[in-house]
Amino acid sequence: MDTFIQVVYFVVAVLFILGLKKMSSPVTARGGIVWAGIGMVAASIVAFFEPGVFDHGTNVFLIILAIAVGSAIAYITAKRVQMTDMPQMIAIYNGMGGGAAAAIAGVELVRMAGGHAIGGTAQVLAVLGALIGAVSFSGSAIAFAKLQGLMNKTFRLPMHMIINLGLFVLTLIAGAIIAFGDDVSIQLVLVFFVMALVFGVLFTTPIGGADMPVVISLFNAFTGLAVAFEGFVLGNAAMIIAGTVVGSAGTLLTQLMAKAMNRPISNILFASFGADAGAGADEEIEGSMKEIQGTDAAIMMAYAEKVIIIPGYGMAVAQAQHKVAELTKLLESRGVTVKFAIHPVAGRMPGHMNVLLAEAGIEYDKIMDLEEINPEFPTADVALVIGANDVVNPVARTNPDSPIYGMPILDADMAKNCIVIKRGRGAGFSGIENHLFYADNTRMLYGDGQKAVGELVSGIKQLQ
Amino acid sequence: MMIEGFTALYIFMLSAFTGYEVISRVPVILHTPMMSGSNFIHGIVLVGATVVMGHAETTLEQVIGFFAVALAAGNAVGGYVATVRMLEMFKPTDKKGAA
Numbered sequence: 001m002d003t004f005i006q007v008v009y010f011v012v013a014v015l016f017i018l019g020l021k022k023m024s025s026p027v028t029a030r031g032g033i034v035w036a037g038i039g040m041v042a043a044s045i046v047a048f049f050e051p052g053v054f055d056h057g058t059n060v061f062l063i064i065l066a067i068a069v070g071s072a073i074a075y076i077t078a079k080r081v082q083m084t085d086m087p088q089m090i091a092i093y094n095g096m097g098g099g100a101a102a103a104i105a106g107v108e109l110v111r112m113a114g115g116h117a118i119g120g121t122a123q124v125l126a127v128l129g130a131l132i133g134a135v136s137f138s139g140s141a142i143a144f145a146k147l148q149g150l151m152n153k154t155f156r157l158p159m160h161m162i163i164n165l166g167l168f169v170l171t172l173i174a175g176a177i178i179a180f181g182d183d184v185s186i187q188l189v190l191v192f193f194v195m196a197l198v199f200g201v202l203f204t205t206p207i208g209g210a211d212m213p214v215v216i217s218l219f220n221a222f223t224g225l226a227v228a229f230e231g232f233v234l235g236n237a238a239m240i241i242a243g244t245v246v247g248s249a250g251t252l253l254t255q256l257m258a259k260a261m262n263r264p265i266s267n268i269l270f271a272s273f274g275a276d277a278g279a280g281a282d283e284e285i286e287g288s289m290k291e292i293q294g295t296d297a298a299i300m301m302a303y304a305e306k307v308i309i310i311p312g313y314g315m316a317v318a319q320a321q322h323k324v325a326e327l328t329k330l331l332e333s334r335g336v337t338v339k340f341a342i343h344p345v346a347g348r349m350p351g352h353m354n355v356l357l358a359e360a361g362i363e364y365d366k367i368m369d370l371e372e373i374n375p376e377f378p379t380a381d382v383a384l385v386i387g388a389n390d391v392v393n394p395v396a397r398t399n400p401d402s403p404i405y406g407m408p409i410l411d412a413d414m415a416k417n418c419i420v421i422k423r424g425r426g427a428g429f430s431g432i433e434n435h436l437f438y439a440d441n442t443r444m445l446y447g448d449g450q451k452a453v454g455e456l457v458s459g460i461k462q463l464q
Numbered sequence: 465m466m467i468e469g470f471t472a473l474y475i476f477m478l479s480a481f482t483g484y485e486v487i488s489r490v491p492v493i494l495h496t497p498m499m500s501g502s503n504f505i506h507g508i509v510l511v512g513a514t515v516v517m518g519h520a521e522t523t524l525e526q527v528i529g530f531f532a533v534a535l536a537a538g539n540a541v542g543g544y545v546a547t548v549r550m551l552e553m554f555k556p557t558d559k560k561g562a563a
Contacts, residue, residue, distance in 0.1 A: 012508075016505050016508070017482055017486065019501070019505075020483075020486045020487075020498075020501060020502065020505065021486050023490075023494065023497065023498055023501045023551075024486060024487070024489050024490040024491075024494065024498065025491075025494075026491070026493060026494060026554045029494060029497060029551045029554060030548070030551045030552070030554065032501070033501055033504070033544065033547045033548055033551055036501065036504060036505060037504075037544050040504070040507060040508065040510075040540055040544070043508060043510075043511050044510050044511060044514065044540070046511075047510070047511040047514040047515055048514065048518075050514075050515045050518065052518060052519050053514065053515060053518030053519070054518070055518075056518070056520075058526075059517055059518050059519075059520055059526065059529075060518065062517065062526060062529070062530055062533075063514055063517050063518065063529075063533050065530075066517070066529075066530045066531075066533035066534040066537065067510075067533060067534070067537040068537075069534050069537075070533065070534035070535060070536065070537030070538040070541070071537045071538070071540075071541040073538060074537070074538040074539075074540075074541040074542030074545070075541050075542070075545055077542065078541070078542045078545035078546045078549070079545060079549075081546075083549075083550075086496070086500070086546060086549075086550065087496070089542065089546055090496075090499060090500050090503055090543075090546060092542070093503055093504075093538060093539050093542035093543045093546065094503045094506075094539070094543075096535040096536070096538040096539040096542070097503070097506045097507060097509050097535070097536065097539035097543075099531070099532075099535040100509045100510070100512075100513050100531075100532045100533075100535040100536035100539060101509050101512075103513070103528050103529070103531050103532035103535065104509070104512050104513055104516050104532050106528045106532075107516045107517075107520065107525050107528050107529055107532065108516070110522075110524055110525060110528065111525065114522075121469055121472075216499075217499060220499060220502060220503050220506075223503075223506050223509075223539075224502070224505075224506045227506045227508065227509045227512070228476065228479075230509070230512050231512060232467065232472050234512050234515055234516070235467050236511060236512060236515070237467060237475065238508055238511060239508050239509065239511060239512050240467070240472065240475050240476065240479065241475060241479045242505050242506060242508040243506055243508070243509075244475070244476050244479035244480050244483065245479050245480075245482050245483035245486070245502075245505065246483060246502045246503075246505050246506045247480065247483065248479070248480040248481070248482075248483035248484045249483035249484065249486060249487040249498075249502050250483075250499075250502060252483070252484050252487050252488060253487060253495065253498070253499060253502075256495075257495075342492065342493070344492055351492055351493055351494055351495035351496035351497065351498070351499075352496045354492070354493040354494075354496075355496055355497065355550050355553060358553035358554060359553050364493060364554060367493060369491065369492050369493075
């Protein structure tokens, strides 16, 4: 039986890796998650046949009950949630995984306090997994609250960094005593967990909502690592492999996201953006913002040969993606080539914008990455910017003093004409003035994204 | 099965490279689904939670174990459904275009 269990775990690990691999291409991605899903079902069934699990009837009943409760809640929430709210759901499911890893460690540590020391590396990794898992759990909960709008403000204690650092050191000391001690009190284990959870909260609260995707990705990697460590404690190779793969993949993804925002990860995690953004904001800008009416903008687009649409976070907030899809269909029916330019950090997560556009029925072969689309801007008649700001700010190319200098941007200013749909006249989340808005070939269309695109749609319809 | 120290180290090392390689070729368009997918993969923690809960001896262990299993199941199921829903959108476009 034991060999059979190990064979299943081996196959599961292979399925996971192949599944992830398949998920890396749009054509095979849906097959990939199914493969991984089959692996998960097989692993969770086989887990019941691990030696000792079937010895206590009550425990087996409780396991099945817990699976039913956890699955039901997750299934219903995941089915109901709006596509725009997906990032925070990923955060919460990830937090659950972190919490589960921490709870596994909790049981091990409670057992230890009862006199069953594990000893050696396993004991150290159990404590590390507990720490990382607990931080991921409470941190993800805060990330969820922020993105869900339950907690809008960033929250800072006086001397936040110092308090947090102190708390972290204390948590590490408590962890070390537990990890290397022979005789551990259950009170200390409890204090350790409380400190780790509070640390996760304080770690996340000062970080602004716009940076949350990076943080969620980091917590995703954390959970993977915690799962891998607890896998070592339990001697479960499938957990070690799956956890480590996610740990490294999540770390890389976090780096990619931070890089696209042109900010070192340390800057996102340990400093607020507002602090260093002030410098470039005051400089003089030549020209003025020129307003345009929806009908005029519609005519401009209707008679264009090529339109590039640049959607940003504002489009997601205004839920304008369906209107944008309608606009696309309409323009295409008039023979206009329409393409979408997606900045790596558009929306709340890399790829989030693609998901929203795909949901609205826009074919993904029209959706271009930054590198693919930038050479095309000079040939575009109209670049339509919807709710994006910093990612089209040309100062990132031109002004070395600007805080966003060097950030890869979409060259909307290179298009023959640029129409910017924007709610108000304010600066972007970085607080930097956008020179694009003042350019000679830029026209501003003020209004809520959905309403403004609606005006464009009806404007074009009137021409037919 | 006990996994010896160095064997575990090799597993860690090779898995880390695997994860890095697999995701480094992902186009930006799939980053969010990929994140959700990898989030689902660490739902394997359910296996560990089941084993630990199965061996629970005291009420306290049962309570913590119950939470572990419920949370892990939530991670796995939520991660799966969220990923599938996102990837549904990358269905071949001809069907969707007709609608």
